[in-house]
Amino acid sequence: MDENYILPQLRQDLLYQEFEAEGLKFFILYDPKEYALQPIELPIEFLPLLQLFNGETTLKNLYEILDSKNQPGFNHEPIIQLVEVLDVLGFLDTSKFHEIKKDIDEYLASPVRQPVCAGNSYSKEPEALRFEIDALLSSANPNGIRQGANAIVVPHIDFRIGKLSHEVYSTGYQAIKDSDADLFVIFGTAHYGNSDLFMLSRKDFATPLGITKTDNELIDDLLAELPYKPSIDEMTHRNEHSVELQVVLLQHLFAERDFKILPVLTGSFYKYINDNKNPSTDNKFIQFIETLKSIIKRKNRKAVYIASADLAHIGRKFDDKFDAEPELPKLRLEDMQLIQKLENLDSDSFFKQIADCGDSRKICGLSPIYTLLKIASPSKSRFLKYNQWNETETKSAVTFASLSFYQ
16 A cells, blocks of 8 residues: 555544453444445554654654654554445545445435345245255255144254255155245344344345245334334344245245245343343343234234244354364254253253353354244144254364244
């Protein structure tokens, strides 16, 4: 980067918050309008430097200021990297930011959420996709699987890992294949954002198989009847796969059915775990569950609830300091203990087992599964299938299961 390069103007609508960690001071720079792709965390020493991003200061000026305050030979490389990162993330008033803003504005204005998994997790060609899903849904023997479930737990792991995932998805969907539901409430894990406990989308969901309508009438009623304003978080939904993968399966399974969905991303339960507090003691949690259940009943919706949920994530890829494979036998026993609690319809014991170890196994399906059991209020259950995906190249593993629940 040339020394005569003029530092771009830092956007004037940004905010920052200072904090301390392990005796060191930092600040988080963030965008309340959410155009920036993500917040950025920086040492507090960088805060005065941001004032120099005024559209007038050259890189040479910045170097001179830094050299006057530091030892000779001060490394300028982190400053160059800072400029590049601020630009890429959308914090600077440059053409890059305006491209990001235009893209987001167009997405927010559209009534339809376009698929993010088409062409990678599944085929973007409709005929090929139908063939793929037929194979997926027929990968497990349907004998012994009881029909009429009003709720299921199924994975959201990538279809591409093959039989390991296919037979778990298949068993779950076989339990609802004869359902006459006109509404599918999908509780998905929020992998990319946690702006609230429950995050709704008003957008209809598109896949190569068509467009599935979101039940905005239900959302309107939630907005009117909840004692707080529920979160409509379209940006968190935009790149999330956990709802989308269930939509494409529903579209195929009920191709002749006129149904709607309620897409709900569930936020992290970390605060409950950290505070040693059960989610069902939180008024906000209970109010959402009870209000939604009441609205669905009053409107005579025939609802099926789906928890789009994987179980454990262990190994190097997930920041563990150990390889996953030696842990898999022990992990299977732990998972089966969790599954037994779900079979017993004991959502609070399910939560407690995870909370007692600080969610050390990173059960990403905790919040959607717990929420599903609370709202579906089943009286019977069936454990269907469990598998582990051992990703040997990353020395990591993910586990997942399917269960069905009945009134």
